[in-house]
Amino acid sequence: MLVGQSTLECALIKTIIYLFSYLGLICLLYFYLALSVGGVRAISHPVSILIECVGVIEILWYLLWFLPYKHRLQKQPAVFPPQLSRDHRRELFQRSLLITTDIELFARKWMCGAHMDDIRRENIKEWLLWALFNREGPPGDDNEELEEYMDEIEEKMGWEIKPGKGPAQSVRLNFDRIKVTHRSLLYYAFLGTTDFITSMILMISGFRFYSQPRSAFFKSFPFRFMTLLYTYKSASPDLSYFYRPHKSSKHRPIVFIHGVGIGLAPYIPALLKIPKDIGILAIEIMQVSSRITTPLPLAIDLIREIGDIVSQQNLDNFVFIGDSYGTFFTSLFLQSPFLASKTHSVMMIDPVSVLLHLPDVAFNFTRRKPVEPNELELYWAVQTEPGIAFTLGRRFCWRDHVVWREDLLSRSTTIIMGGDDCIVNAEAIASYITNGSLEWTWEDRESWKKSLREWKGEGLELVWLEGYDHGQGIMSPRMLPKIVGMIERYCEITNERRNSFEPDSKFGEGMSNREGLDI
Structure with missing residues (x-):
């Protein structure tokens, strides 16, 4: 979820970044100031001793773990699938x-x-x-x-390019240097606590946790003690997941893959709003969830393991939903004969895989200097997070994940995207989805604004969220019920198709500009 552009939100995101990045230096500065003002008596106070201990631990964490880890990430070569003919x-x-x-x-x-x-x-x-x-x-x-x-x-x-090699430097995602920033132990403590609370909420709400083998416990940090206590074992050695059993005979189940960030925590409101008799398989990609963990397998191995998970739950005729990074799996689902035969319809929220040959996603993730608060949040929380940066820089092949319009015409597909998306070229994607071209006019954009009211749930459709940034639509309390309504419509098993979709009387109301949301 990206913050807005207000001064308060800018101050909030900078405070969080400084706290989670420089906690050791902050504690060291406190020690210096306390010693200068109050002498030995001030630094020997129990509160001061606690702050000083935290500072020592954080500085040791930076020197003994982060610096060697950063060096090791840089040294690891890119891994590619077999060459194309x-x-x-x-x-x-x-x-x-x-x-x-x-x-x-x-x-x-x-x-x-x-x-x-x-x-x-x-x-x-x-x-x-x-x-x-x-x-x-x-x-x-x-x-x-x-x-x-x-x-x-x-x-x-229309003209010749000069021979030789000029001073220009190209973006080559898998060969460029990985830029990472430090996270304090406090950050990982916060992350582990959030993950535990998320797991408890999901299990109390009827989800079952399917864990990796117990041998994987020490391969992921913060540690997940549910890995040691699991009741259900995942069919995949690399992927854990949550599953709510499918009970409805009138609906299709859902397979969901989240975006980059902190895993499933931001999606709890969406997952719990979906009717409880609709089965949900929520797959966790820990390598893009701010974890210190093992590398992500290649796409060919990954999709096989996802197929094993789908077979484990005996899912068929499901709706695939991917959000942001999760949309990278759309092409894998559609290219896999096994999964394609079981995928009824597709919903891509904040897609980053459409028009992936364009430079916007790669450039904005690796070369853009952050200026606005949303860009600063993206830079720290995603672009320079060690696990995410390594996954995108050394374990990602764009041609495995690019989605073309022709691929999406094979079944009912909805693209939901914000008009102010700061990662992709939103207008180009919208134009490509609606008319197959990258060229658009302001009349086209005005028509996109009506797409939410005119959505039918048939064929290839665009839902344009005017004024929303990347990740804000599904996190918005105002927009979430409408997105869930579309998901429910896709899940319905019926031969009758209504001319319009109106899950509630407020569905067609206009939208305000970007909402400022808590992170």
């Missing part, structure tokens, strides 16, 4: 080029905003080697193929 590479290249309208802007943003005079043929070849060949330069036996791609790029640009 030349025909598949060409198909991927041409598909991406076909729906890219402003090729010059496309190239400049992938080159970190460099001027075209600084971008030469070898710069773009270097980027293509990462994007299509999964390797670093210089070109070798594949130079002939690269030259063919360069000719097509120049043809679309």
